[in-house]
Amino acid sequence: MDNKEIIEKFYTSFSNGNFEGMLECYHKDVVFEDAVFGRLEGESAFKMWEMLLSQKKGDTKISFNNIEANAETGKANWVAEYFYGEKKRKVINEVSAAFKFKDGKIIEHFDTFDLWKWTKQAMGTPGYLLGWTSYMKSKIQQTTNKRLAAFMNK
Numbered sequence: 001m002d003n004k005e006i007i008e009k010f011y012t013s014f015s016n017g018n019f020e021g022m023l024e025c026y027h028k029d030v031v032f033e034d035a036v037f038g039r040l041e042g043e044s045a046f047k048m049w050e051m052l053l054s055q056k057k058g059d060t061k062i063s064f065n066n067i068e069a070n071a072e073t074g075k076a077n078w079v080a081e082y083f084y085g086e087k088k089r090k091v092i093n094e095v096s097a098a099f100k101f102k103d104g105k106i107i108e109h110f111d112t113f114d115l116w117k118w119t120k121q122a123m124g125t126p127g128y129l130l131g132w133t134s135y136m137k138s139k140i141q142q143t144t145n146k147r148l149a150a151f152m153n154k
Helices: 003-015 019-023 043-054 115-123 125-130 134-152
Strands: 026-034 038-041 061-069 073-084 089-102 105-112
Touching: 003 019, 003 061, 003 073, 003 089, 003 105, 019 043, 026 043, 026 089, 038 043, 038 134, 043 134, 089 115, 115 125, 115 134, 125 134
Parallel strands: 026 105
Antiparallel strands: 026 038, 061 073, 073 089, 089 105
8 A cells, every 4th residue: 555545544434434444544653743632642643533533423524635645755635524512513624634654654644724713613702712822722732632531541
């Protein structure tokens, strides 16, 4: 399987709710990073995807495109559409992913997206007012990493 096929398998598995398929694409020493979780390594990155997919509802849609890869690096765009929180606010999160490969697997995965745009959709007025601040980013990472730690301790 070449690196482009690895990315395709990763996102196809993601869109189908198959975290085992996603993890088959990751190196055991993978480093993942985004604005919501911050930096996660190895088992923490694996469990983050398992946690997210365990909460995936039938109305969640994952789509992807623009996959490119060579022997060392790759990139893709993906979109998650879902309803967030108790108020079921509609979120459409457009993400750019960058990858590095080692031993035929993803060793680094960095997702970038507009956190302020996400907070405005997910949190309404508080997200609009504070979503652009480092305080809000820090608060979001604290909350998501607390949820991840609880999930990992089950």
